Amino acid sequence: MGKKPIASVDACKLNKDVLRKIPNPATIVIFGASGDLTERKLIPSLFRLDCDGLLPEKLAVVGVARTEMDSEGFRKKLAESIEIYSRHSKDRICKWSKFEKKLIYHRADYDNLEDYKTLNRLLVDLGKKQDIGANCLFYLSTPPILYPVIVSKLGEAGMAQQSDEYWRRIIIEKPFGRDLASAIDLNNHVHQVFDESQVYRIDHYLGKETVQNLLVFRFGNAIFEPLWSRNYIDHVQITVSEEVGLGNRAGYYDTAGILRDMFQNHLLQLLTLTAMEPPAGFNATSLRDEKVKVLKAVRPIKPEEVAKYTVRAQYRTYRDEKGVVRGTETATFAVLKLFIDNWRWRNVPFYLRSGKALNSKVTEISIQFRHVPHLMFPLPPEEQLPPNKLVLCLQPNEGMRLGFETKLPGAGMKTRTVSMDFLYEQDFGENILPDAYERLILDALQGDASLFTRSDEIELAWKIIDPIIQGWESEYAPPLAFYELGTCGPSKADEFIKADDRKWNPCI
Numbered sequence: 001m002g003k004k005p006i007a008s009v010d011a012c013k014l015n016k017d018v019l020r021k022i023p024n025p026a027t028i029v030i031f032g033a034s035g036d037l038t039e040r041k042l043i044p045s046l047f048r049l050d051c052d053g054l055l056p057e058k059l060a061v062v063g064v065a066r067t068e069m070d071s072e073g074f075r076k077k078l079a080e081s082i083e084i085y086s087r088h089s090k091d092r093i094c095k096w097s098k099f100e101k102k103l104i105y106h107r108a109d110y111d112n113l114e115d116y117k118t119l120n121r122l123l124v125d126l127g128k129k130q131d132i133g134a135n136c137l138f139y140l141s142t143p144p145i146l147y148p149v150i151v152s153k154l155g156e157a158g159m160a161q162q163s164d165e166y167w168r169r170i171i172i173e174k175p176f177g178r179d180l181a182s183a184i185d186l187n188n189h190v191h192q193v194f195d196e197s198q199v200y201r202i203d204h205y206l207g208k209e210t211v212q213n214l215l216v217f218r219f220g221n222a223i224f225e226p227l228w229s230r231n232y233i234d235h236v237q238i239t240v241s242e243e244v245g246l247g248n249r250a251g252y253y254d255t256a257g258i259l260r261d262m263f264q265n266h267l268l269q270l271l272t273l274t275a276m277e278p279p280a281g282f283n284a285t286s287l288r289d290e291k292v293k294v295l296k297a298v299r300p301i302k303p304e305e306v307a308k309y310t311v312r313a314q315y316r317t318y319r320d321e322k323g324v325v326r327g328t329e330t331a332t333f334a335v336l337k338l339f340i341d342n343w344r345w346r347n348v349p350f351y352l353r354s355g356k357a358l359n360s361k362v363t364e365i366s367i368q369f370r371h372v373p374h375l376m377f378p379l380p381p382e383e384q385l386p387p388n389k390l391v392l393c394l395q396p397n398e399g400m401r402l403g404f405e406t407k408l409p410g411a412g413m414k415t416r417t418v419s420m421d422f423l424y425e426q427d428f429g430e431n432i433l434p435d436a437y438e439r440l441i442l443d444a445l446q447g448d449a450s451l452f453t454r455s456d457e458i459e460l461a462w463k464i465i466d467p468i469i470q471g472w473e474s475e476y477a478p479p480l481a482f483y484e485l486g487t488c489g490p491s492k493a494d495e496f497i498k499a500d501d502r503k504w505n506p507c508i
């Protein structure tokens with residue numbers, strides 16, 4: 001269509017302008033600072049925000065972990081990872097020397113109160129000497145088993161308390177609990193120390209630009225919303241396919257599996273944003289209230305129904321991976337068929353599908369419309385025109401595609417499916433999309449919890465997932481299917497949707 005891309009320099013400016021509201025001076029304290037997430041996501045995101053001038057001048061980042069290291073060692077380790085992982089490393093590496101001065105390492109044992117008191121003295125010192133003040137964002141980036149003890153010690157050391165002059169906030173990484181009971185426990189635990197308004201439960205999918213664009217697409221345009229219901233939509237497919245396998249996360253993954261790792265959080269979040277009613281305003285309460293209504297309306301799959309509504313599978317070599325329990329039944333691929341029992345979505349199936357070690361990395365939401373009610377064009381008996389399809393691609397080719405029928409030129413009335421496409425890269429330039437963590441850390445510093453999950457959302461999501469896990473661990477479980485690495489998943493998944501006279505959008 002020969003779209004003219006906006007020059008990427010303008011796109012960068014556009015992006016910065018949208019986000020530009022520099023937070024007040026603050027210290028960010030990362031627990032688990034010697035770990036993978038800190039190195040791969042958190043520090044690179046903070047660095048990029050700093051490069052883009054979106055962080056306050058007066059800022060300190062204190063990394064806390066048990067590993068013996070000093071601040072120099074911490075900076076050196078991260079500098080190496082910045083070179084490897086940062087998308088803009090070559091252009092920006094000179095800025096690193098300025099940024100790294102903000103990084104401080106504090107060795108601590110997570111259960112030692114004395115270490116927290118020393119940490120507190122360090123924060124007070126930084127606050128005074130560098131004029132940062134007392135605003136503090138704690139980031140829990142340790143294995144989840146450590147969350148309760150860290151929260152308790154922060155409370156005991158008096159570090160969670162805020163005042164009219166300064167704020168204290170805490171970001172808690174996923175997974176938030178491993179079932180409903182443990183999530184409630186963790187919520188209760190956290191609420192003994194922090195008020196809900198101080199708590200930011202992160203689901204990095206909500207920080208993805210294209211996920212937020214789903215809101216603009218639905219509620220910033222008048223033409224799609226009237227079609228967005230059972231009256232026009234036949235079914236919805238939400239797919240998160242990954243090429244990566246287990247990596248070095250066996251300890252966590254083998255006890256979690258795909259439902260806890262991906263469905264309880266990311267896939268259900270995508271479902272809520274796709275299905276929710278228009279919120280009255282773009283603020284944390286309105287958005288979260290609407291998402292909660294969707295989760296409440298999801299028809300639970302009972303343990304005895306799992307064979308009817310789910311597929312579970314494992315990639316062929318999973319059991320040979322290091323750290324995996326021999327003969328484990330942990331699923332690395334799943335399909336769920338969910339229904340939302342409300343006026344808008346009654347009897348519209350939402351097929352949720354995700355898996356590891358597949359043939360491509362794709363995240364997309366595919367809205368499949370109904371067939372035309374009456375076909376006036378001559379077609380052989382039993383044949384139908386393909387229905388319209390709207391695909392929202394969240395990664396990697398971020399954009400949207402609307403498929404519709406056109407007449408093939410020439411004699412007769414033959415048709416072909418064509419599409420209208422929007423690609424971020426084409427309209428806004430390359431490398432325009434910030435990493436999800438950039439957006440979310442910035443939001444937390446600014447006190448905007450809209451893109452974080454509330455305690456009731458987390459608990460409702462577990463209420464949907466728990467009975468399925470129970471069913472999978474019971475006599476009602478569908479047989480575990482197997483699939484080869486680098487394929488589209490098990491044939492069982494194809495049979496599952498075919499039984500409903502539908503087929504998967506051919507993305508994976």
Ligand SMILES: NC(=O)C1=CN([C@@H]2O[C@H](COP(=O)(O)OP(=O)(O)OC[C@H]3O[C@@H](n4cnc5c(N)ncnc54)[C@H](OP(=O)(O)O)[C@@H]3O)[C@@H](O)[C@H]2O)C=CC1
Binds near residue numbers: 067146173
């Ligand atoms: N990595 C990722 O891509 C993602 C991670 N997450 C979540 O973020 C959190 C952090 O992830 P990640 O960085 O990968 O985790 P790591 O396994 O790398 O752990 C982070 C740090 O925690 C400390 N630690 C690890 N195990 C123990 C233990 N048994 N007892 C005490 N301390 C321990 C270690 O530091 P030290 O020994 O120095 O104290 C380690 O460097 C997790 O909750 C994870 O689920 C969420 C989404 C993606």
Ligand SMILES: O=C1O[C@H](COP(=O)(O)O)[C@@H](O)[C@H](O)[C@H]1O
Binds near residue numbers: 242363
């Ligand atoms: O939270 C997680 O997400 C990643 C996938 O995230 P993406 O941004 O790369 O789509 C997944 O690999 C991991 O297992 C899970 O814990």
